[in-house]
Amino acid sequence: MGKSGVPNNDEFYMKIALRLAKKGLGFVNPNPPVGAVIVKDGNIIGRGYHTRFGALHAEREALLDAKKKGVDVSGATMYVTLEPCDHYGKTSPCTNAIIESGIKRVVIAARDPNPVSGDGIKKLLKNGIEVKVGVLEDEAKEVAKFFFKYVTTGLPYVTLKYASTLDGKIADKIGSSKWITQELRKEVHKLRSIHKAVLVGAETVLKDNPILNVRLPKMKFKNPDVVVLDENGRVLKKVIADIDKFELFNPNYDRRVIIFSSNQCQNIEFPEYVKVKTPENLSVENILKELAKEGIDSLLIEGGASVFSQFLPYADEVYGFYATKVFGKGKSIFEHLEIPVEESEIPFEIQNLKISKNMKELMVVMRRCSQGLFSTYVKDTSMVRG
């Protein structure tokens, strides 16, 4: 027992580290969110987390915090949600900082799946530091799920989100879906705030002129980049004619806009934050690869119907928002899917349910079955934490 009377329990402190890690969600991509806590004699003497891409790693933040407080960390235990890196990047390896500090024990939730990060655990052990691995490992992998998929497959984590009526309609005949759910819209904005990018089809841009920013009162967040699938160049054509007409291209939202198109338009000058990509192959797989190269570790698919059908087979998670409404006739969510009946079962498990306050809306979260979620991914070592 520590002085404070709190049990000196590894899980207890790891939970605090995980809570810190989550603060980095949406700011650190494509790095993982990581949290760290330094404990001595049962007291927390340092806290830190990776705050944004390019900033200090969590371990160094925690050490800095302790230093600022003027406390000596020698002999202390560090709890960190991901294996410390042993890699020379913008700074020297975190392992070095830990070893130099005099910390004698390091508790790690999950191993870093990225071989480029080096073998931090081995380095610590070699330097006489006691290491324990696997405390709240599943929780840590959950918090850093974008990173785990990204570094092990070279593809972004794909989340598909739709809002539909009970009978699976996403829109009436005029194609507007904005107003199907109301209270649970906040969940959509939370999703946007943690993903590196949001993807929509040309149809959605032309019909709805969406902003696709994050609208969460009283919260700090970063707007995700926007990706537009514009196969036939319909959006490009209109943007070239009058870019100011489109909310997406408003520079105030401080984000990149990436347009995939088959149209060549090398002569057109776009603002710096707009990038037009014209790969030969506009398959979903190739688009995902191209986005990974842009540092996009997580992608939220926001429709419309044709885009939903294209991306469903690549989704890691699906958020279905159902309103207690019935359209009868109208546009169906996956109406562009052409699948044989025997393949209609999607490999997803229901993970989470939420009902709106007024009990009129339902959120169903579905996750690709965990069996083999990460294990089937092919290793790709081209990505390094920055």
Next chain:
Amino acid sequence: MGKSGVPNNDEFYMKIALRLAKKGLGFVNPNPPVGAVIVKDGNIIGRGYHTRFGALHAEREALLDAKKKGVDVSGATMYVTLEPCDHYGKTSPCTNAIIESGIKRVVIAARDPNPVSGDGIKKLLKNGIEVKVGVLEDEAKEVAKFFFKYVTTGLPYVTLKYASTLDGKIADKIGSSKWITQELRKEVHKLRSIHKAVLVGAETVLKDNPILNVRLPKMKFKNPDVVVLDENGRVLKKVIADIDKFELFNPNYDRRVIIFSSNQCQNIEFPEYVKVKTPENLSVENILKELAKEGIDSLLIEGGASVFSQFLPYADEVYGFYATKVFGKGKSIFEHLEIPVEESEIPFEIQNLKISKNMKELMVVMRRCSQGLFSTYVKDTSMVRG
């Protein structure tokens, strides 16, 4: 405190009475399920419930139970989930039996909404018995919801049940929906076991040749009556040609089969358990009224698509079973509904959610908003407990 050390708490004993009441579900219709418990010196000395239509009321069962045990109920308290009747039916009023027994206190969950039952509370008070009303009233109304709607409106309680894919498809192109959900099928059989009747359209009978019985291993139940909507007489024609072809008409299931048709067929002789009704008006409202006259207090709508659309506006409860499947193309649940978009919001609240063990299926229970659920019903005093 009673001898047993259990707190002498009215809610505690009423809960036991409610649990007893539920045992009558599916057997007592169109009577309410009612439970009763007699308590003296903190000990339960009598238990009873209304076991089936035509049998003793719960109060008399509890008194009989005490008598069989040879205990004296004078001075005891009776807990009963519904106001005792003061009506001469097959037996003399329950109030008389209570008064004669020497019971000195009666705790009632809910008042009987049926004026024909007489004012039991007044009669008890007049005879010097202490009466408390309203203990777990909502729970008691919930257990007897079929009865409450039936006697206050003269219409059966209508439950609509569908099984669909995530995109609202109830069937592929050949029209079969049997296999959409698997694990949660048990819930459907539970629903069947408590409803007085199940209703299907002609299309379902002709295409699926369903049994529509209850299949619950190791449980006592009664098969519901079956109602077939056969506007054009398509089923009738086939039944007349070869009744043995249809599972529905198998006499082993020990139930009535009621067919609504516009076809006159007075000359045909059907087995005794088959009733053909040919009212001039085949509107949903009229069908419900006709069924109420047959003693049907609760009706489970089991489809197909056309029937779902017809009955949705009359449903008190909707059970949506969703499987983590996607058909893309196919038959949509409410595809026959023709409603303006502004009326697409159905006046239902999500009340209950259940996920299957394998996390592949979701049950959403929706209830007509409670505001005015019973208060807007028009009183109809033509129905009396038997």
